Amino acid sequence: MAGQIYIVGMGPGHKSMMTSEAFAVMEEADVIVGYTVYIDLVKEHFSDKEFFTTPMRQEIERCKACFDFALEGKDVAFICSGDAGIYGMAAPMFELLPEYVNADFTQDNITVIPGVTAAISGAAVLGAPINHDFCLISLSDLLTPWELIEKRLRAAIAGDFAIVLYNPSSHKRHDYLQKACDIMLAAGALPNRACGFVENIGRDGQSSQVCTLSELRDMQVNMFTTVFIGNSKTKIMGDKLVTPRGYRYE
Ligand code: SAH
16 A cells, blocks of 8 residues: 655754644654655654655655655655745655555645744744735745746735745845845845845854844845845834734724
8 A cells, every 4th residue: 555645844953843644654664765865854853764855956756755655655754944835845746646546545645734834933033024915035046937936036025015025035146146146135124124044043053133124234144044034114123023912902
C-alpha cells in the first residue's frame, strides 16, 4: 500500500515554534525529506529517522523523492520552513501529483500541515507591524519576472498596505532591497515611513531593527531576513513597529 505524504510547515526554526501537529507528523513518519539547512535544524529531535535532503535549487527533485518514497509504502514528512504553502513546496507537490496518481495513490494521500510563517514570527519580534491589512511580496525573481514584482510593490503602496518582504537578498541579488525601496518611494511612500527587519527568526543569532524607509534603502540584509514596511500610519515605538488597528483611546 502507498504511504502518506505530509507537507509540513516547521515554523521559523526552533522546536518551540513548531506546532505539536507538525512535530507529531515528523515523529510518525518513516522518512523526513527537506532542504539540507532545515533538516539540520530538526535532526537532533528525530535521531532514529531516515532523512533525505537535497540542496537549494533542487526543489523538484525533493518533491519527486517524496512521491517515490510514498509509492514504496513509506509515510513521508516533507518539511518546509515557516508554512509550506507560503513560498513553499505545497503547490509544486499538488502540481506534480497527477504524474504519480494510481488506484492506490490519490490526492487523499497528501496532507498539508500548517506552520508559523516568517511574517507572523517576525511580526511578533517587532511587536505589531501587520496589525491591519497587509500583503506579502517576495523579492526573488528566480520564478517571478522582476516587472511583476515591481508592479505588486507599487500596487501595495497605492493600497496603503503594510508590506512584508520575503527573500530580500541573496548572493546574486544584494541590491534588490534597495531597488524595492526606490520603487516604493517613487510610488509615493514617504522617506520617513516606519519599517523594520528581523534576521534569523527563531534561530541562533535572532536580531531585529527598526528604521525609516530611506534608512532601509541603504541597509544590507541577508537572505535569512524578513523585512517589514509599515503602512502610512505605522509608528516606531522604542524598538517596536506598531501598525494601529484603528482604535481611539480617549
Ligand atoms: N515558507 C517560508 C518562506 C520561504 S521563502 C515561510 O513561510 O516562512 C524564504 C524567505 O523567508 C527568506 O528569504 C526570509 O525572507 C524568510 N524567512 C524564512 N525563515 C526565516 C527566518 N527564520 N528568519 C528570517 N526570515 C525568514
